[in-house]
Amino acid sequence: MPPPPLLRLSGITKRFGALVANDGISLDLDRGEVLALLGENGAGKSTLVSILFGHYVADEGRIDVDGQPLPPGQPGAALAAGIGMVHQHFTLADNLTVLDNVMLGTEGLWQPFSRRRAARAALLDTAQRFGLQVDPDARVAALSVGERQRVEILKALVSFGRKQGARILILDEPTAVLTPQESESLFATLGQMVAAGLAIIFISHKLDEVLRVSQRIAVLRGGKLVGVLPAQGADKALLAEAMVGRRVAPAVKHAHETGAVVAQLQGVTLHGPGPNPRLADVELQLRAGQVLAVAGVAGNGQQALAELLCGEHAPDAGTIHVDGRALPAHPRAWVQAGVARIPEDRHAVGVVGDLPLWENAFLERYASPPFSRAGLIDRRHARAHAATLVQRFDVRGTEAAGLDTPARSLSGGNMQKLILGRALMGQLPRLIVANQPTWGLDVGAVAYVHQQLLDAAAQGSAVLLISEDLDEIFALADLIAVMHQGRLSAPRPRADWTLAAIGLAMAGADGVAHAA
Amino acid sequence: MRLERRTRSSRLALVAAPLGAVLATLVLSSLLVAWAGAPVGRAYLLLMEGGFGSRFAITETLTRATPLILTGLAAAVAFRARLYNIGAEGQLYAGALAAVAVGGLHGGSGFEVSPWLLFPLMVAAAMLAGALLLLGPALLKSRFGVDEVVTTLLLNFIVLLGVSALLDGPMKDPSAMGWPQSVALQDTLQLDKLVPRSRVHTGLPAALALSVALWALLRFSTLGFEIRAVGSGARAAAFAGMPVAAVGVKVALLSGALAGLAGAVEVAGRTGYVTLDMSPGYGTSGVVIAMLAMLNPLGVVAAAVFVAGMLVGADSMSRAVAVPTYIADVITAIALVCMLVATLLTQYRIRT
DSSP: OOOSSSSEEEEEEEETTTEEEEEEEEEEEEOOEEEEOOOOTTHHHHHHHHHEEEEESSSEEEEHHHHHHHHTOOOOHHHTEEEEEOOOOOOOOOTTHHHHHHHTSSOOOOOHHOOOOOOHHHHHHHHHHHTOOOOOTTTTTOOOOHHHHHHHHHHHHHTTTTSSSSEEEEEETTTTTTOOOHHHHHHHHHHHHTTTOOOEEESSSSSSHHHHHHHHHEETTTTTTEEEESSOOOOOHHHHOOOHHSSOOOOOOOOOOOOOOOEEEEEEEEOOSSOSSSSEEEEEEEEEEEEEEEEEOOSSSSSHHHHHTTOOOOSSEEEEEEEEEEOOOOHHHHHTTEEEEEOOOOIIOOOOOBBBHHTTTTTTTTTTTTEEEETOOHHHHHHHHHHHHHTTTOOOOOOOTGGGGGGGOHHHOOOOOOOOHHHSSSOOOEEEEETTTTTTOHHHHHHHHHHHHHHHHHTTEEEEEEEOHHHHHHHSSEEEEETTTEEEEEEEEEEGGOOOHHHHHHTTTTTTTOOO | EEEEOOOOOHHHHOOOOOOOHHHHHHHHEEEEEEHOOOOOOHHHHHHHHHHHHSHHHHHHHHHHHHHHHHHHHHHHHHHHOOOOOOOOHHHHHHHHHHHHHHHHEEEEEOOOOOHHHHHHHHHHHHHHHHHHHHHHHHHHHEEEEHHHHHHHHHHHHHHHHHHHHHTTTBOOOTTSOOOOBBBOOOOGOOOOOOOOOSSOOOHHHHHHHHHHHHHHHHHBBBBHHHHHHHHHHHHHHHHHTOOOOHHHHHHHHHHHHHHHHHHHIIIIIISSSSSSSSOOOOOOOOHHHHTTTTHHHHHHHHHHHHHHHHHHHHHHHHHHSSSSHHHHHHHHHHHHHHHHHHHHEEEEEEEE
16 A cells, blocks of 8 residues: 555535535645645635634545644644644734744743753754754844745744654745745755655745746635646646636737826935834826836835825825825825726725725715715715726626625625726826735636726726736836835836846846836 | 734625624623523523513613713724713713703702703713813813823713712702702703603703714714714824814814713703712713724714613613623623724734
8 A cells, every 4th residue: 555645635615604625625735746726816725724723624534744733723733743833924023133033832831941952953953954053032023024934934833842844845825925035045945845845835826936936726716626637747828718717818908108297206215113214205107198117125115105096195205296286195086086996905994994985986985065064975876886886897796685785795896996997987097106016816807807997098098007926017007116225216118127227126136126 | 823904895794893792792692691590591682672672671671771872972082083982971971060050950940041042051060160170181282281181081980970979969969868969950951752752852862963973973074084084094184284282272172072972861861960979980881882883973862872772671681580680791802802803803904
């Protein structure tokens, strides 16, 4: 009899009410391999690994690690069995050092002395073995995103405080927050881990990465396992089709004229809470019919730029003009000036989740006619407006409750369509500020959002696209500028950029970020 | 065992939740009644009879319910905007005192102004006093992020001690034989009785009208939309251009005014003067009532009548069987906890 695989999932089924998140999924994972879990948002990837890690309990099915059944619903048992997980959103305590974070939760309350020395040795040993350099005494708050991810991985791998370190490492969308160079270094680390006999589950919806790092690819769609195929010789187009279930035409960019300057930022500076400004001396011109993309690693001032251009703050220094006018720092004035705003966090900022769809559909214009007269909301007009929006922007998920569906219960893609519709319906916007407009959306919704932005640009809107997704930037932008530590490089035509050059600029390599 | 968020709550569940909560409350409370050594069935029967079983019982319950509706509305509207006003008790006393200050028999006669003018002035003064009392905490919250739960809660003590000082000082009734009570309200300002030979007064229909008005405000008006949006998603409301700080101030003024009005209504409708025990915790009960009503102004009426019935019924029950009147407070408290659990269950399901 051959030895049992390192990890075996058999017939995992998980339902949330009527929704079947995982439908009879069976998978094997062997030592020394990277298995990619590929699927759109909502395909069931996160649910599956949450069951594996003990966050959820499967309704049916079983999990065996090394031939031993894994007790369901106990993250402690999963850890003890050697399953480690690196979440997409890090779970580190910012105010503690790297060593403290690694030790967190490993020591009992009644242990008289902390075993820091042993922990440090174990940490350094593991770091060395997998080429994950970090300073054990650095505070996590001071680390870059890439370094934090290394700490997360180390935390999973270090054997300190338990029988063994992780043998199975789950990485949930690990490259979402990294520069291309950091991603490369992560892939190299993965190679070392696999060589050392670890098994890795790599969750992603990016095809290039998946083909690059994994040996086998498991494609999930709508909670079902569509198939498992070897990465070698896999065809990108076929994978995409398997993932989405149909052909998705990428957004089409039509050539058109570029018009006059719509928005102009001169010497814009915004102070931060600390000594470093959130934005430093930003110069920017946005022209009608042009898509200008701002690339950068999260947290380098893109959010501040978006907030300024959405009318949430006034700059501390410098000027912003839209159509030649300086606007007051009040969102209403910006909406009235024809600025369409798509915020980064669609759940917390884009919509009021508990309010119904129809009330969210006029949230930006509620205070003036025709939505509001003499202090009263014109409910009939507002509902008609929402109905038109739902139809024109193809918002789904309203079958049960119609326009009264709480915005919270819409899927990410449909929520984004609602926000897009709210911003774009009516007059053509002068300026569109789209901050990470496709973050976390599935392929179909991404293509839809891209097409809406490109169409608006073709009709003469100026578009500012802030994104961390370089594929998106290259697909949409006419001009690309890179943001690093609050500074914005001079925009250059897309054709002048290479992936490597952008990566360097995102990492703050001098001479690129500040050139020209 | 864990909780999972439901994708949507059914209408049936939203109706069943309060009823289930009341049922669970009665079951849980019966354990305490049994512990006190009283026959549970008889005790509950007496409780119901005492609260709702006779003309007297019903009128007493409605009299008690009147200020509770107002403080319940004060809490409900504030909580809708996530302004956790725990200070309705203090605002009620401030309102009562302001009412007496305007309409009291100072120097034996009071201000000699037509009651047609003085009555609205009295009401306005009471509402203003309550509103201003909540304005401070609301501004501290919006400007400096000071937790309004702490400030409003502590203001209660300050106000009560201040009232105590005034009742022993400048506001003291010289004809009260040393009792710390305020001068009496002018007779012309007293509210009419609604039902003869009872204490129910015209404050009740006023409170009912206000609850309908508040319901309509929240549902149909632009301000109501702002209140609901700011309460359930302040960040999104601000992004959309809602004046979040201004909405907070408006809600504070509204909530404080309602609690202040409760004080004026009590003075003008029931007591006739201010004493330090005129409110047996109407302000804090208002919080419970608002939660029981799931912050719905119309539900506040039902919840206030329920709480008032328990309070009145417990009085008469304790006279007949050996259960202390505190059972009413316990029932109200258990009802709150049950209601919170029931509300949770409308939004989450339990998975094992």
